[in-house]
Amino acid sequence: MSEYLAVLIFAVVGAAIVLFTFFLASLIRPKNPYPAKSVNYECAEEPIGPSWFQFNNRFYIFALIFVVFDVEVIFLFPWAVAFGQLGLFALIEMIIFIVILLFGLFYAWRKGVLTWV
Amino acid sequence: MSESLGMLELARVFGWLHELLVDTGLGEPWVTIITYAVLAVVVFGVLAVLALFLVWWERKIAGHIQQRFGPMRNGWHGWYQTIMDGLKLLQKEDVIIATRDKPVFFWAPVICFVAAFLAYVVMPFGKDLIVADLNIGILYILAVTTFTVISLLMAGWASHNKYALLGGMRSAAQVVSYEVPMVVSILVIVLFVGSLSMQDIVTAQSGNIFNWFIFRVPFGPIAFATYIIAATAEANRTPFDIPEAEQELVAGFNIEYSGMKFAMFFLAEFINLFTVSAIAVTLFFGGWNGAILPSWLWFLLKTCGVVLLLMLFRWTYPRLRVDQLMRFSWKFLVPVTFANLIIGAIIKYAGWYW
Numbered sequence A: 001m002s003e004y005l006a007v008l009i010f011a012v013v014g015a016a017i018v019l020f021t022f023f024l025a026s027l028i029r030p031k032n033p034y035p036a037k038s039v040n041y042e043c044a045e046e047p048i049g050p051s052w053f054q055f056n057n058r059f060y061i062f063a064l065i066f067v068v069f070d071v072e073v074i075f076l077f078p079w080a081v082a083f084g085q086l087g088l089f090a091l092i093e094m095i096i097f098i099v100i101l102l103f104g105l106f107y108a109w110r111k112g113v114l115t116w117v
Numbered sequence B: 001m002s003e004s005l006g007m008l009e010l011a012r013v014f015g016w017l018h019e020l021l022v023d024t025g026l027g028e029p030w031v032t033i034i035t036y037a038v039l040a041v042v043v044f045g046v047l048a049v050l051a052l053f054l055v056w057w058e059r060k061i062a063g064h065i066q067q068r069f070g071p072m073r074n075g076w077h078g079w080y081q082t083i084m085d086g087l088k089l090l091q092k093e094d095v096i097i098a099t100r101d102k103p104v105f106f107w108a109p110v111i112c113f114v115a116a117f118l119a120y121v122v123m124p125f126g127k128d129l130i131v132a133d134l135n136i137g138i139l140y141i142l143a144v145t146t147f148t149v150i151s152l153l154m155a156g157w158a159s160h161n162k163y164a165l166l167g168g169m170r171s172a173a174q175v176v177s178y179e180v181p182m183v184v185s186i187l188v189i190v191l192f193v194g195s196l197s198m199q200d201i202v203t204a205q206s207g208n209i210f211n212w213f214i215f216r217v218p219f220g221p222i223a224f225a226t227y228i229i230a231a232t233a234e235a236n237r238t239p240f241d242i243p244e245a246e247q248e249l250v251a252g253f254n255i256e257y258s259g260m261k262f263a264m265f266f267l268a269e270f271i272n273l274f275t276v277s278a279i280a281v282t283l284f285f286g287g288w289n290g291a292i293l294p295s296w297l298w299f300l301l302k303t304c305g306v307v308l309l310l311m312l313f314r315w316t317y318p319r320l321r322v323d324q325l326m327r328f329s330w331k332f333l334v335p336v337t338f339a340n341l342i343i344g345a346i347i348k349y350a351g352w353y354w
Helices: A002-028 A056-088 A088-110 B002-006 B017-025 B028-065 B079-091 B102-121 B137-145 B147-158 B162-193 B198-203 B219-234 B259-284 B295-316 B322-350
Strands: none
Touching: A002 B028, A002 B079, A002 B102, A056 A088, A056 B147, A056 B162, A056 B322, A088 B028, A088 B162, B002 B322, B017 B162, B017 B322, B028 B079, B028 B102, B028 B219, B028 B259, B079 B198, B079 B259, B079 B295, B102 B137, B137 B147, B137 B162, B137 B198, B137 B295, B147 B162, B147 B259, B162 B198, B162 B219, B198 B259, B219 B259, B219 B295, B219 B322
């Protein structure tokens, strides 16, 4: 497990380096905020309404399809690693698995989900 | 516990550090922790220098493609221009938006950088130059680098800016769409190596140059083509840079960031560029395998070659529209990569490969 310690230490050291540079910058940079400067940028126009608005719900649909395929890929990784020992049964099994999921993709395609309006 | 450090391949290079720490009489967990921490700082230094070099290189290439010179004033052909830019960003005022989401706004650049940095735990720089050869290597890289999406969404949301929110959402949709073809094209290689460890993938391609996966027809070149397209999209680079389309979204998710926070996004972007190129080299171009020259130099030269390819993409292709982008991923790349996976599995089962 000591190898996975490297991951933790890299995360901590990486964050520490970034925070240290922020601290370093805060020592030498000027600080002069005023109301007009702290308004969000909208090409020099006064912003109208809140910026946390409703966005296109297609983003959610693509995220849903992605979740399906990403979980599938997680199932495929152990199969790919062990494929050398598994033989014909694993090959046919996994082809059936992939074809079923591609049918799902095809269904979404025909329903017009993949077309960005 | 000392043999656990023996498994650490870089400890051979940094053996003197390990012995120095043991001589001070520290307990065992601390020796390992301090060794890794020093390695982390060293890797950061290497990456910072690489990123500065890549920014300068990209500006020179852009300049010459557009029939101008690029940076010329600071040193020979402007070689220390990016160092001066970094020093300038360090002195810049941190412009703060009154209506921002405070903690999310602050942590987004940190997470963006850490996500890019963590991939280098398992990067095989050379024969013995790897921080920790995790047995889930390539899966770990995929898992960790995807955190970048979260940081982009955080930055887009927390800025309380319409352009930033749109840029963040677009980049999430794009990265998520191109994640699937990228992972499946990597799966073909994993299928033939039979291991997820980065060093095993490299050693599987040792010996003859035709052992590189790029030359193993038909699945190798197809996997490389789909991987490099998906990787360009993952790194948010130009044919696929709608998240930060300068002309329509001004700068996308990082529009409200200034000073050092902006610099961190910029640094993470170039580290990601180097990461995807290094993965391409490891998977398809034999990693550090090569004759005469030392292994780390081969790795660096090959990676710079792939980076050059990505830079030429950036400066010679026009930007795609968002609908073309989604269509290309889901209606072309996903079916092609899955077909390639099935073909690869049949070839592997039948033994029609070398």
